[in-house]
Amino acid sequence: MDERAIRELLEAVRRGWLKPEAAVARLRHLPFEDLGFAKVDHHRALRQGYAEVVFARGKTPQQVAAIARRLLGGRGARHNVLVTRADRAAYSAVRRIARGARFHPLSGVITIQRNREVSGKGLILVVSAGTSDIPVAEEAQLTAEAMGNRVETIYDVGVAGLHRLMRHREKLAEARVITCVAGMEGALPSVVGGLVGVPVIAVPTSVGYGASFGGVAALLGMLNSCASNVTVVNIDNGFGAGCVASVINRL
Numbered sequence: 226m227d228e229r230a231i232r233e234l235l236e237a238v239r240r241g242w243l244k245p246e247a248a249v250a251r252l253r254h255l256p257f258e259d260l261g262f263a264k265v266d267h268h269r270a271l272r273q274g275y276a277e278v279v280f281a282r283g284k285t286p287q288q289v290a291a292i293a294r295r296l297l298g299g300r301g302a303r304h305n306v307l308v309t310r311a312d313r314a315a316y317s318a319v320r321r322i323a324r325g326a327r328f329h330p331l332s333g334v335i336t337i338q339r340n341r342e343v344s345g346k347g348l349i350l351v352v353s354a355g356t357s358d359i360p361v362a363e364e365a366q367l368t369a370e371a372m373g374n375r376v377e378t379i380y381d382v383g384v385a386g387l388h389r390l391m392r393h394r395e396k397l398a399e400a401r402v403i404t405c406v407a408g409m410e411g412a413l414p415s416v417v418g419g420l421v422g423v424p425v426i427a428v429p430t431s432v433g434y435g436a437s438f439g440g441v442a443a444l445l446g447m448l449n450s451c452a453s454n455v456t457v458v459n460i461d462n463g464f465g466a467g468c469v470a471s472v473i474n475r476l
Contacts (some may be wrong), residue, residue, distance in 0.1 A: 230303065231271060258295055262288055265295045274344075274475060275372045276304040278464065281311035281335075286318035294322045297337065305371040308335035309364060309464050332363035332463065336371055345374035345474035347401025349467075352390075352417060354383030354407035357432045361463040362406040365428065368467025369404075374474050384412045397421050402470045405455075406463065408432025411443030418452025424473055427457045428466045 237243035256268030269277040276296060281289045289308060296306050308319065309332075316328040316335050326337045349369045353362040359380055369376045382390040390413075397403065397420055405414040406428040414427035427450065429443035437443065440460035447457045458465040 260291060260295065263292050265292055267295075267298075270304050275468070275471065276306065278368070278468075279306075279308040281308050281315045281333075284315075286314045289315045290318035290322055293319050293326075293335075293337070297323060303340045305340055306337035307368060307371045309333065309368075311335045329363060329367060332360045332367060334364055334367045336367055338371070340373070343373055343375055345369075345372075345401075345471060346476075347375075347474055348399055349374045349376045349402050349404065349470045349474055350396060350400035351376060351378045351404045351467075352382060352397075352406065352413070353378070353380045354405075354409070354413040355432065356381050358406045358408055358430050361428055361430050361461050362404070364463030365404045365406065365467035365470070366463075368464050369471050369474075372468065372471035374471050382413075383407065383409075384416055387416070390416065394420065402426065402473045404428060404463075404466045404470050406430060406466075407447075408440060408443050409434075409437060411446035414447055414455045414457075415450040415452045418450060418455040421454070423454065424470075425452065425455045426466045426470055427455050428463060429457070429460050431461055 234248055238245055238248050258265045258267060266277045279289060279292050293306055293308060311333050319335055320326045323337050326335055328335050351362050351366045353359055366376050366378055379393050400423060402424050403417060403421060404426045405417050407413040408430035411429050414425055418425045427447040429440045429447055431440035444460055
């Protein structure tokens with residue numbers, strides 16, 4: 226339940242459209258609901274502006290579906306539901322309780338879209354260095370979209386062919402926040418950061434040959450970026466990048 230839903234609920238009680246007992250019933254599970262195996266944070270949207278996101282890896286399909294069911298809430302709930310790092314088994318379980326659920330197999334994200342309102346103030350641009358980085362980039366894209374942002378993507382514009390990136394100079398200049406996803410040596414965020422005057426969120430991926438150490442090389446390269454507008458999230462953390470980009474875009 227977000228701030229607008231709380232205000233509408235209180236207004237309904239004030240005008241006599243809703244009995245106080247009914248309002249109490251809707252608020253009963255704030256701030257969280259204990260399912261035994263999980264404590265669902267219904268207060269997250271009110272506190273942070275976006276609903277709790279389900280990390281599916283390590284959970285059974287039934288657990289994922291049970292949490293998603295609680296997040297969907299009752300009548301009047303309007304926030305989007307997002308599940309990350311899911312597989313088809315988890316998707317099948319979620320779809321049984323939400324026919325509108327959509328699975329994105331490349332990134333392993335499940336989305337249940339119920340609110341198309343755009344609350345972000347500008348464009349979030351997601352840029353990937355290579356095609357192999359797209360799964361992480363897509364996780365960042367879907368996260369930012371679920372949190373109410375206009376998002377566009379530019380894929381496969383790494384530094385090995387810099388002319389591919391330069392073709393998109395106007396789009397880079399249009400963005401309010403840029404999420405830059407790269408593996409190998411992780412050089413792309415430094416280049417992008419030097420071209421724009423907005424925050425660049427660098428996402429190192431585990432894409433690369435042996436000496437990339439599962440993304441550690443890209444992580445260290447990004448942490449040592451000479452572009453001062455670059456900040457870095459953890460390896461393969463597209464969700465974290467999309468979330469931070471959304472927070473910045475709301476400010």
